[in-house]
Amino acid sequence: MSTLLEVSGVSVSFDGFRAINNLSFRMGAAELRAVIGPNGAGKTTFMDIVTGKTRPDKGTIRWGEKGLSLLGLSEARIAREGVGRKFQKPTVFEDQTVQSNLIVSLKNRRGPFAALFYRPGQGDIARVEALAEKIGLTAHLARKAGELSHGQKQWLEIGMLLAQEPRLLLVDEPAAGMTLEEREKTTDILVEAAKTRAVVVVEHDMEFVRRLNCRVTVLHEGSVLAEGSLDHVTSNPDVIDVYLGR
Amino acid sequence: MTGSFLKRNPSVPIMLGALLLVTFLVSILSEAAGGGLSTSFVKTLGMTLCLALAALAMDLVWGYAGILSLGNIAFFALGGYMIGMWLMTARTENIVAESLAGSVIPPTPAEIRDAVGGQIFGVVGSSDFPPIWSLSSSLWAQLALVVLVPSLLALVFGWLAFRSRVTGVYLSILTQAMTLALALYLFQNDSGLRGNNGLSGLQNLPGQGDVPQAQVALWFLWGSAVALGLGYVLCAWVVSGKFGAILRGIRDNEARVRFLGYPVEGFKLAVFTLSAAITGIAGALYYPQAGIVNPAEMMPIASIYLAVWVAIGGRGRLYGAVIGAIVVSLVSSFFTSGQLPDLDLGPLRIVWVDWWLVFLGLSFVAVTLFAPRGLGGLVDLWTHRRRPSRHGADLGPDRGSFREEEAEA
Numbered sequence: 001m002s003t004l005l006e007v008s009g010v011s012v013s014f015d016g017f018r019a020i021n022n023l024s025f026r027m028g029a030a031e032l033r034a035v036i037g038p039n040g041a042g043k044t045t046f047m048d049i050v051t052g053k054t055r056p057d058k059g060t061i062r063w064g065e066k067g068l069s070l071l072g073l074s075e076a077r078i079a080r081e082g083v084g085r086k087f088q089k090p091t092v093f094e095d096q097t098v099q100s101n102l103i104v105s106l107k108n109r110r111g112p113f114a115a116l117f118y119r120p121g122q123g124d125i126a127r128v129e130a131l132a133e134k135i136g137l138t139a140h141l142a143r144k145a146g147e148l149s150h151g152q153k154q155w156l157e158i159g160m161l162l163a164q165e166p167r168l169l170l171v172d173e174p175a176a177g178m179t180l181e182e183r184e185k186t187t188d189i190l191v192e193a194a195k196t197r198a199v200v201v202v203e204h205d206m207e208f209v210r211r212l213n214c215r216v217t218v219l220h221e222g223s224v225l226a227e228g229s230l231d232h233v234t235s236n237p238d239v240i241d242v243y244l245g246r
Numbered sequence: 247m248t249g250s251f252l253k254r255n256p257s258v259p260i261m262l263g264a265l266l267l268v269t270f271l272v273s274i275l276s277e278a279a280g281g282g283l284s285t286s287f288v289k290t291l292g293m294t295l296c297l298a299l300a301a302l303a304m305d306l307v308w309g310y311a312g313i314l315s316l317g318n319i320a321f322f323a324l325g326g327y328m329i330g331m332w333l334m335t336a337r338t339e340n341i342v343a344e345s346l347a348g349s350v351i352p353p354t355p356a357e358i359r360d361a362v363g364g365q366i367f368g369v370v371g372s373s374d375f376p377p378i379w380s381l382s383s384s385l386w387a388q389l390a391l392v393v394l395v396p397s398l399l400a401l402v403f404g405w406l407a408f409r410s411r412v413t414g415v416y417l418s419i420l421t422q423a424m425t426l427a428l429a430l431y432l433f434q435n436d437s438g439l440r441g442n443n444g445l446s447g448l449q450n451l452p453g454q455g456d457v458p459q460a461q462v463a464l465w466f467l468w469g470s471a472v473a474l475g476l477g478y479v480l481c482a483w484v485v486s487g488k489f490g491a492i493l494r495g496i497r498d499n500e501a502r503v504r505f506l507g508y509p510v511e512g513f514k515l516a517v518f519t520l521s522a523a524i525t526g527i528a529g530a531l532y533y534p535q536a537g538i539v540n541p542a543e544m545m546p547i548a549s550i551y552l553a554v555w556v557a558i559g560g561r562g563r564l565y566g567a568v569i570g571a572i573v574v575s576l577v578s579s580f581f582t583s584g585q586l587p588d589l590d591l592g593p594l595r596i597v598w599v600d601w602w603l604v605f606l607g608l609s610f611v612a613v614t615l616f617a618p619r620g621l622g623g624l625v626d627l628w629t630h631r632r633r634p635s636r637h638g639a640d641l642g643p644d645r646g647s648f649r650e651e652e653a654e655a
Contacts, residue, residue, distance in 0.1 A: 051505060079507035091502045093495045100247050104491050110508050112516040118488040120248055164506060 002065065004029045004198050005168055010049060010059030011222075019045040020056065021222035027168065032194035034209045034230075035202045037219035038242065043202045044088070046219070047170050051085045052078040064167075080110060084166030088173045090153035094146030098137055098156060101145050102128045105160035127163070135159040135189060151182035158189055169199045175208045187211045206230075247488055255482040257565045262475050265295075269471045278460040288463040289535045294575050295470035296532035299477045301555045301571035302564060303524040308553070309561030310485050311517050312497030316549035317403070317421035320428050321396035321522040325529030326539035328395055330445035331379060332388035333534060336452035338362045339383070369443050376438030392530040393523045400522030401515065408511040408518075413500070422549060429544035444540025448533055466535045473531055474568070477524050481564050484520070493517060494562075554606065558613050559620050566622025573621060578602060 007025040011018065020042045027033060037043055048054035050061065052075040061070040063081060070078055079085070093101050103120050106127060120128075132138045135155040140148060145156055154174055161169055171190065175183045190212065193199055203209050209216060209230060216233050218225045220242050226233045233239050252258065268291075275281035276288050300322050307313045342361045346353040353361075364373040381387035407420055435441035451462060484490060495503045496510055504510050533539040559570015580586070581602035589596035617623055 074509075075504045076507050076509050079505050085505045087501075091499055093491070093498055093502070095494055095498055096491060100491050103247055104488060104495060105506055112489065112509070112512050115489040115492055115508075115513070116484065116487065116516075120488075125248070160506070 002029050003027070003062075004064065005050070006060075006062040006067075007046075007050065008060050008062075010056045010061065012045065012049060012054060012056045018222055020049065023059070023219075023223050025217065025224065027198045027200065029167070029198060030194065030196060032191060032199050032212060032214040033201070034212055034214055034216045035200060035219060036204070036206075036209060036216060037225075040221075041219040042222040043219055044172065045222075047085065047172060047200075047202065050078075050168075050170060051075055051083055076110070079164070079166075082165075082167035084161035084164050084169045086154075086157050086161055086169070086171040086174060088176065090150060090157050092145040092148075092153050092156050092160065094144065096145060097142055098132070098145055098148070099128060099141040101156060101160055102131055102163050105163035107163065107165040131159045131163055134162070134192075136185065151178045151186075154178065154182075154186065155189065158186075158193075162193060167197050169193060169197060171199065171201045173203055174201065175203065175205055183208060183211070206234075247486070247491055251483065251486070254486040257563075258479060258482050261478050261565060261568065265471050265475050269467060272467060273464060276460065276464055278458070278464050285460045285463045288460070288467055290576075290579050292463060292467035292470045293532050293535045294572055294579075295467070295474045296528045296535070297555070297575050298568045298571040299470070299474045299528035299531075300525050300552060301559065301567040302474070302477055302481055303521040303528070304552050304556050305559075305561055305564060305567035306481055306485070306524075307518055307521045308556060309563070309567065310490060310497065311493045311514060313514060313518065314415075314418040314553065315421045315518065315521070316418050316546070316553065317400075317425045318521065318525050319548040319552055320425040320544050321400065321525040322529035322532070322552075323539060323541075323543045324396045324399070324428075325392045325526030326448075326533030326536075326543070327439055327445060328388050328391040328526070329530040330448050330533055330539050331382040331439075332385050333448045333450075333452065334366055334445050335362065335379070335382040336385070337447065337450055338365045340452055340455075341365075367440065370435040370441050372435075378438050389530075392526050396522040396526035396529075397519050400519045404515045404518040405511075408514045422546060425544050425549060426546060429541045432541035432544075442540060442542070444538055444542075445533075446538040448539065449535065449537040451534075463535070466531065470531050470535075473527055477527075478564060478568070480524075484517075485564070489513075554610050557620060558610060560622025561620070563622045563625075565625065566620050569621050574606070578606070581605075 003026055005025070005027040007023060010020055010023045012020045023042070023046065025046070035043055035046070045054060049056050050070065052070065052073055056071070062068070063070050063083075068081070070081070070083075073081070093104070096104075103124060106124055108114065108118065108124075128141075129138070132141055135158060137148075137152060137156060137159065140152065145153065148156060158171070158174065161171075174186050174190070178186060187208070190199055190201060194214075201209075201212060203212075213230075215228065216230050217227045218233050218236075218239050220238075225242065226236045226239050247254075272283060272288060272291060273279060275283045277283060277285050300318065304315070304318050307315050307318070339358065339362050342358055342365065343353075346358065346361065359375070360373065363375045367373055367375070375382070381391070403421075403424055407417060412420060431437055432439055433442050439445065449459065449462065451457070454462065485493065492503060492508055492513055496513060500510055503513075529539075555571040555574050556567045557570070558574055559568065560566030581598045584599060586598045588598065613620055619626070
């Protein structure tokens with residue numbers, strides 16, 4: 001399996017507090033991975049580092065076949081390289097229609113002048129419709145995103161990420177605040193997406209992780225504590241100590 | 247984002263039609279056409295259209311991109327200065343050439359230039375043209391500078407500010423500081439733009455001395471109306487496409503736009519520069535009608551005025567900015583014209599010229615509290631653009647969705 005993302009020996013401190021401590025992490029090109037860990041384990045900071053929001057103090061991040069270093073690139077540049085990020089709180093353009101949200105996200109040239117002269121063609125409209133179908137929002141294309149329910153907004157944001165055609169999808173607690181039915185649908189969307197790209201899901205909820213049925217990485221105090229199938233890591237005594245046992 | 251231009255911007259034909267109608271009516275009723283409208287009123291209308299164009303540009307950066315720029319008034323004044331340089335130079339040249347024509351030895355071009363310099367810069371104790379005036383004899387060069395100088399200032403300032411990710415109120419303060427610094431610099435006599443005297447006599451067009459001001463006023467009214475119409479179409483085109491969708495995205499959620507891969511700083515810089523260019527043109531049309539431009543035009547109160555117009559009109563919609571600027575500045579010139587008799591309330595005597603600002607302040611507070619959509623929000627009453635009404639409940643079927651009072655129309 002070819003490596004898409006390789007994080008090695010990364011550390012970062014905030015005012016002396018070590019949020020990430022010598023973390024190493026590898027992702028294949030088409031893989032679903034769940035990252036779990038107690039509060040303060042560094043899950044969100046890890047995402048911040050990969051997406052360029054936070055600069056690590058040391059360590060390297062290699063990306064893609066050519067081993068491009070992501071350190072020092074802007075968030076927008078990293079996003080254009082193919083890293084999509086879903087925030088914990090649903091983050092969509094509430095003032096705009098679902099269709100507009102998706103069109104803006106479609107993979108197209110990103111410069112101001114390209115945007116100024118952009119007109120959505122037949123191909124783009126068709127792609128938006130296919131995406132809406134995938135996330136179950138076909139009937140809501142003309143509605144303002146702000147009117148959607150919490151779960152629908154989460155799906156819309158995932159749809160916006162898919163529209164970007166990223167090679168790596170970082171998803172922060174997608175199931176928080178969802179009903180059981182909505183969770184099942186979210187699982188389906190993520191599992192489907194992971195067939196063609198790498199998907200990292202940060203999650204608290206064990207039941208949701210079990211349903212994802214994938215490799216699990218346990219973070220603790222900023223580094224990897226255990227890795228493997230969910231049954232494997234949950235039987236690990238260290239993991240039970242720091243996380244599950246409490 | 248889909249559909250034809252007119253379908254996406256139903257306000258464009260209405261705005262253009264209203265402009266055409268007003269300009270036509272004023273033209274046939276004006277003094278120049280033998281009607282009863284005074285020349286000063288026609289000038290006030292022409293200037294009001296320029297202010298509306300400046301408000302439109304303000305709405306572009308504030309209402310759409312969420313950048314409350316208090317520097318736009320500097321671009322406005324700079325536009326006026328750039329055209330004023332040509333107006334003063336060309337007109338003084340004509341006068342000097344005329345007065346020297348009678349002398350025994352015909353004057354050399356250098357002599358004329360020196361005499362013109364003495365005329366223009368005598369008030370600041372100098373007689374030489376400063377280097378920044380080197381293009382001032384060329385109308386075309388100064389017209390280009392009307393656009394280039396404000397754009398360049400916006401480009402450099404915006405680049406420095408946006409790349410440091412200064413946002414919100416800090417950015418507003420920074421733009422205000424830039425404006426104030428520019429004004430204080432121009433107040434100095436050696437700034438090269440005649441210090442606090444500013445540029446004056448701009449209402450007299452060079453070579454058009456025989457044309458009555460009533461006619462000149464009409465020309466500028468037409469010019470201002472055309473500029474506002476074109477500016478409106480341009481702004482409507484900019485904000486109704488994907489560019490506008492991204493601007494509103496930046497306003498509402500900058501991080502999301504960034505993580506979608508858009509260079510946020512580039513978009514901010516583009517819209518800020520465009521706004522500066524439009525504002526410069528508005529200023530270049532305004533000051534020849536006002537007759538004088540000086541650094542006092544850039545004092546903080548002017549920046550606040552521009553913001554108040556857009557807020558009262560309703561930001562985030564182009565017609566709101568136009569309506570706000572026109573209504574407030576026309577009402578303002580009515581109250582400050584001195585035509586209204588003072589109101590005697592016993593111990594309190596209401597002098598409208600002084601009290602008008604108090605009423606403006608109160609109405610600004612009232613609009614902010616009771617009608618956050620501004621005067622433009624009235625348009626919603628007879629268009630489809632209605633707020634969803636669920637009596638304050640969630641708009642969606644689930645928790646966490648938009649509440650009614652949050653839904654921006």
